[in-house]
Amino acid sequence: xxxxxxxxxxxxxxxxxxxxxxxxxxxxxxxxxxxxxxxxxxxxxxxxxxxxxxxxxxxxxxxxxxxxxxxxxxxxxxxxxxxxxxxxxxxxxxxxxxxxxxxxxxxxxxxxxxxxxxxxxxxxxxxxxxxxxxxx
Amino acid sequence: xxxxxxxxxxxxxxxxxxxxxxxxxxxxxxxxxxxxxxxxxxxxxxxxxxxxxxxxxxxxxxxxxxxxxxxxxxxxxxxxxxxxxxxxxxxxxxxxxxxxxxxxxxxxxxxxxxxxxxxxxxxxxxxxxxxxxxxx
DNA sequence: TTGTACTGTAATTAAAAATATTACAGTATG
DNA sequence: CATACTGTAATATTTTTAATTACAGTACAA
Numbered sequence: 001x002x003x004x005x006x007x008x009x010x011x012x013x014x015x016x017x018x019x020x021x022x023x024x025x026x027x028x029x030x031x032x033x034x035x036x037x038x039x040x041x042x043x044x045x046x047x048x049x050x051x052x053x054x055x056x057x058x059x060x061x062x063x064x065x066x067x068x069x070x071x072x073x074x075x076x077x078x079x080x081x082x083x084x085x086x087x088x089x090x091x092x093x094x095x096x097x098x099x100x101x102x103x104x105x106x107x108x109x110x111x112x113x114x115x116x117x118x119x120x121x122x123x124x125x126x127x128x129x130x131x132x133x134x135x136x
Numbered sequence: 137x138x139x140x141x142x143x144x145x146x147x148x149x150x151x152x153x154x155x156x157x158x159x160x161x162x163x164x165x166x167x168x169x170x171x172x173x174x175x176x177x178x179x180x181x182x183x184x185x186x187x188x189x190x191x192x193x194x195x196x197x198x199x200x201x202x203x204x205x206x207x208x209x210x211x212x213x214x215x216x217x218x219x220x221x222x223x224x225x226x227x228x229x230x231x232x233x234x235x236x237x238x239x240x241x242x243x244x245x246x247x248x249x250x251x252x253x254x255x256x257x258x259x260x261x262x263x264x265x266x267x268x269x270x271x272x
Numbered sequence: 273t274t275g276t277a278c279t280g281t282a283a284t285t286a287a288a289a290a291t292a293t294t295a296c297a298g299t300a301t302g
Numbered sequence: 303c304a305t306a307c308t309g310t311a312a313t314a315t316t317t318t319t320a321a322t323t324a325c326a327g328t329a330c331a332a
Contacts, residue, residue, distance in 0.1 A: 003290060004224040007244055011226070015236050025307065032237040034228040036292045041309065058300025059306040074247070086222070088140040090147070091288085091320085092170040100151050100271060101168040107270050108143055111210070111262065118258035122251045134243050135236055139319065161278065172321050177280065194329025195277040227291085227317085278329080285322070292315070299308075 008033060008043050009081045010074070010131070016053065017069045017132045023062030050080035069132060075124030085109075086116050144169060144179050145217045146210070146267070152189065153205045153268045159198030186216035205268060211260030221245075222252050 011033050016024060026044065030037040044063050047053045054066040065072070089108060094101035147169050152160060162180065166173040180199050183189045190202040201208070225244060230237035 004226045006223050007225045010244065011230070011236065011240055014240065018236055023307095027307090032231045032234040033226055034230055034237070035226055038293075038310085039291065045309070055308070056300080057298075057308045059304095060301060061299085061307045063308095087142050088319095089143045090140045090169055090171055094147070094170050095168045098168040100147065100154055101170070103271050104147055104150065107267065108146065111259075111267070115255050115258045119251050119255045122254035123247075126247065131243065131247070135239050159278095163278090174281085174322075175320065181280070191279070192329085193279045193327075196330060197278045197328080199279095224290095273332100275332085276330085278327105280327080281325095283322100283324080286320085288317100288319070290315100290317070292313100294313075295311085297309090297311105299306100301305085301307095302303105 005043065005081045005083065006078060008035070008039070009047060009077060012040065012043060012047065012063075013052065013065070013069075013072065013077065013128050014132055014135070016063060016065045017128055018135065020065065023056055023060065023064055025062040028062075047080065050076075052077065052080060065128075069128040072128040073124045074126045074128075074131070075120045077128075078120055078123050085112060086119070087112050141179065141217045141219065142214060144171070144175070145183060145213060148176065148179060148183065148199075149188065149201070149205075149208065149213065149264050150268055150271070152199060152201045153264055154271065156201065159192055159196070159200055161198040164198075183216065186212075188213070188216060201264075205264040208264040209260045210262045210264075210267070211256045213264075214256055214259050221248060222255070223248050
């Protein structure tokens with residue numbers, strides 16, 4: 001993060017929940033998000049890989065939820081979607097000849113991991129069902 | 137985030153703590169981080185604005201901590217450094233004609249705010265002094 | 273009082289990352 | 303067999319991030 005993967009995935013899941021039972025195609029979903037259908041299909045591929053959605057190919061195809069919305073919590077969605085560190089570390093290697101530079105990556109990673117766990121713990125208290133229920 | 141502002145700020149603060157008493161100039165700091173000195177000066181400008189460091193202009197100038205490292209917690213550093221949402225939201229406006237699209241930004245913002253608060257709460261348990269002590 | 277070594281900051285350029293677009297093979301449906 | 307999808311790769315565009323250049327302002331010290 002913070003690209004918009006998490007937001008897009010939550011948007012997709014919310015839509016699938018709201019139109020439950022139906023197969024929604026990538027163009028329809030992209031129309032709601034206002035983004036490119038290929039981006040949606042990529043995002044769906046990832047959600048599928050993590051067992052959150054199911055897709056059907058061919059004419060009349062599309063996607064649906066693969067689990068009960070009450071059983072999808074946002075901590076697991078976060079983990080499914082995440083593809084890089086929450087906090088970017090400087091893309092260049094810090095100076096190995098400097099006492100601080102030499103060790104900081106290791107210490108920052110540990111700090112970030114713990115902070116991220118706190119974040120995930122919080123996200124895990126929400127389910128898709130809770131979230132969906134807020135839309136009226 | 138997740139640009140590297142937070143990482144760079146923590147690196148700067150750690151260095152200033154480790155070489156306490158001295159004025160460190162932006163070139164020296166940049167050498168440890170392995171980035172451009174101007175980037176360091178911009179980051180210092182922000183830390184200064186938030187009362188975390190003090191800088192001295194002119195020959196022999198540089199920066200020092202403005203507070204005791206035990207009184208600098210990483211929650212406040214995070215808040216000082218943060219300049220955009222933890223999670224990017226799709227840069228296009230979602231479709232206002234869609235029930236989900238119309239309301240999702242509001243609901244996501246609330247969700248993200250609460251998750252971010254959990255993150256900050258965790259970060260607030262660490263001080264610069266604690267962190268610095270890990271370097272040997 | 274002048275040269276030197278810094279900061280502060282703006283403007284520009286370059287590099288990297290995110291997203292959109294195009295394209296098309298594969299698959300299910302009728 | 304025509305149609306309407308998915309899956310995915312390749313490319314192009316846009317946006318964001320970071321580096322670079324430039325220079326005025328400030329402090330020190332000879």
